[in-house]
Amino acid sequence: MRAFSRLLDRLTLTPQRNAKLRLLVDYFSATPDPDRGYALAALAGTLDIRLVKPALLRELVLERMDETLFRYSYDYVGDLAETISLVWEAPEEGEAYEPRLSEVIEELNGLGRSDVPAHVRALFDRLDTSGRYALIKLATGGLRIGVSARLTKQALALMGDVDVSEIETLWHGLEPPYESLFSWLEGRGDRPELSTPAIFHPVMLAHPATDNDLEKLDPADYLAEWKWDGIRVQLSADGAHRRLYSRSGDDISGSFPDILNAVDFEGVIDGELLIGGTARTNSPTLTFSDLQQRLNRKTVTQKHMTDYPAFIRAYDLLFLKDCDVREEPLEDRRERLSEVIETAARERFDLSPLVKFDSWEQLDSLRKDPHDPVIEGVMMKRRDSAYQAGRVKGPWFKWKREPHIIDAVMMYAQRGHGKRSSYYSDFTFGVWTGEPGAEALVPVGKAYFGFTDAELEILDRFVRNNTVDRFGPVRAVRAEPQSGFVLEVAFEGIARSKRHKSGVAMRFPRISRLRQDKLPMEADRLETLNAMIDDRG
The missing domain is CATH 3.30.470.30 (DNA ligase/mRNA capping enzyme)
Incomplete structure (x- = not known):
């Protein structure tokens, strides 16, 4: 468990994609089965801890903390796991519990519904701050550390010196803790037999x-x-x-x-x-x-x-x-x-x-x-x-269709006004620029309408769970090639502008769709926007 919590901490603080890959390869290579398989499942979003939900975690922390104080703390921190792990009283020095990751997961999934609250409460009392944080992230499935399922597969491909398409072809036919997969990647076993022939092929x-x-x-x-x-x-x-x-x-x-x-x-x-x-x-x-x-x-x-x-x-x-x-x-x-x-x-x-x-x-x-x-x-x-x-x-x-729709990546968010004062509803978005392998996002516009109230809930939740920095009232959110939020932005016109870093200015931009089916790396490039201006003559 300690090795996994350290991995989460280091991944959170490591923005570079190649550095994240190195951390993942090192962890998978050094960690024994079945711990690394459960970690892989958690990182890739295939781990299911059925009976531990955010509502239960809130109930447990409110047994020991004033509700208003917790709400203020949660609003300030912006992440449920981080908030609970910090406010829960730490164990006495020398009494911290260091179980194996597989032990924690298998015990939780073996419990009946009525036994879960007491077991989780006891785990919180015995784990240190990093351990509690890792446990909550595991249980809720919301790691949000800038590591996508695709990135974990690429790490596996590097570890086993195989093409990532082979990992993707096998992936949906395997189940946690993926022991046969690791055995094959390390040259100790044959290529895994799939549990279902109806598999995914890279598109x-x-x-x-x-x-x-x-x-x-x-x-x-x-x-x-x-x-x-x-x-x-x-x-x-x-x-x-x-x-x-x-x-x-x-x-x-x-x-x-x-x-x-x-x-x-x-x-x-x-x-x-x-x-x-x-x-x-x-x-x-x-x-x-x-x-x-x-x-x-x-x-x-x-x-x-x-x-x-x-x-x-x-x-x-x-x-x-x-x-x-x-x-x-x-x-x-x-x-x-x-x-x-x-x-x-x-x-x-x-x-x-x-x-x-x-x-x-x-x-x-x-x-x-x-x-x-x-x-x-x-x-x-x-x-x-x-x-x-x-x-x-x-x-x-x-x-x-020309020229009024692009896919952009959310970069910054700010609270709205009036009835939206409690929501992050004003969004700055950007597109990619730079040479392959050294791409960076550059802001190209702001939008604060075009979405429904239900979509606003999704956007607000993403901002709170993916804040990486704060600048006064503005939050910077995670925006990396493999991890972030893609917005389809509609606008009435576009022109060159010396006032904006990107060199372009949009007329009446609005969020026309939430593209949760796309990775940030699939968003448009600044060259696309410049081409729109050039095509207009």
Whole structure:
């Protein structure tokens, strides 16, 4: 437990990505099983301590502390685990308890509901401040230390000298404490056998299209599709094993049983998750705000599925049964995909239609005036492109509707006024600039409206749980390539400005969507904003 709490402390205080990777590799290499496996699960978000919730922790601390004083302390500190670990009376010198991480987790998960409060109370009394902090972070699953699941997988790849795609391919077929995975990475055992064949495969990503790109490309070499305003998903089906994954590999199957129950084919499909009716049923596609009614729900009722029916607009095929078709040309994969979708449930699956065009000018005209408000641009894909993991320059491009929407990263937050005085509701956001490997965020605007009250709760909670510095009334929040909060920002216009560090100024910026499905590294770059100005002439 002490080694894990030290790891958390050091990760919290280490901003550099490569330094975090080194800390993780060193910890995984030096820590025995099953402790390191449980630590991995905690860092990657797959650890489940079922009966220890934030409400219970608040109840325990309020047994020993005035509620108003605790509320003030929590508001000042901004993190529940840090607050409780600091205000709880420390054990006498020499009486601190140093259990193994695995011991703590297995004991907690072996308790009945009525036994949990007393056990946690006793642990708090015996652990030191760092141990209490680590325990609370483990129990609540909210580490927020700038380490994403992707970063932990990259650390494992470094440890075992394998490609990170191998880790991602295995990941969803394994369970904590991952002893077979570590055995393989250390050369002591065979590659793990998966508990489910319905696994996630790293997705292929597109580059933003620029005028320079288009000048070098022949339209005849590319197919075009509409870029739909949903979320990227991957459906994996192998017999009775069916899973739905987000673009980052998170298992979201539980939120969409209506889709999984309709699967009657085997293979792996890449597509867009949308709400409404498929083109095959001649029903309208609903907006992203409707999709948000279904996202991140642990329990989905029949009413949710009736009011917000989900479907997949498929645009690529990775596997057909057990046949890997990723190396086949896109046109061949689409032909196979068309045959799969033709016999699939018509209310749950349709095929992303191709956009006919003869020139980039013609496609540009279609892009600027799409026939459906749920379209946010076009995708261009080489006809002969293989399906390759990651963002490979050349095969795929995305060309969003000009020029009023970008993805930015929240950098700073400040409390609002009036009824929002208790919330962090004024946000400064930035985009990336700099050379690859040395990217940095630069602020490009501020926004304080465009979100709902429910979304404000999410934003406020993120600020309080991810504050890394304070400047008077302003809080700086965690904003790193792998850890932070991505905001979709809409604005009416953009111009050059000498008053702003970024050199650009937005007109009427507003937060149009919370992009919790994206990593900060996927946000836009300053060059994109400058190109918007240049394109306007």
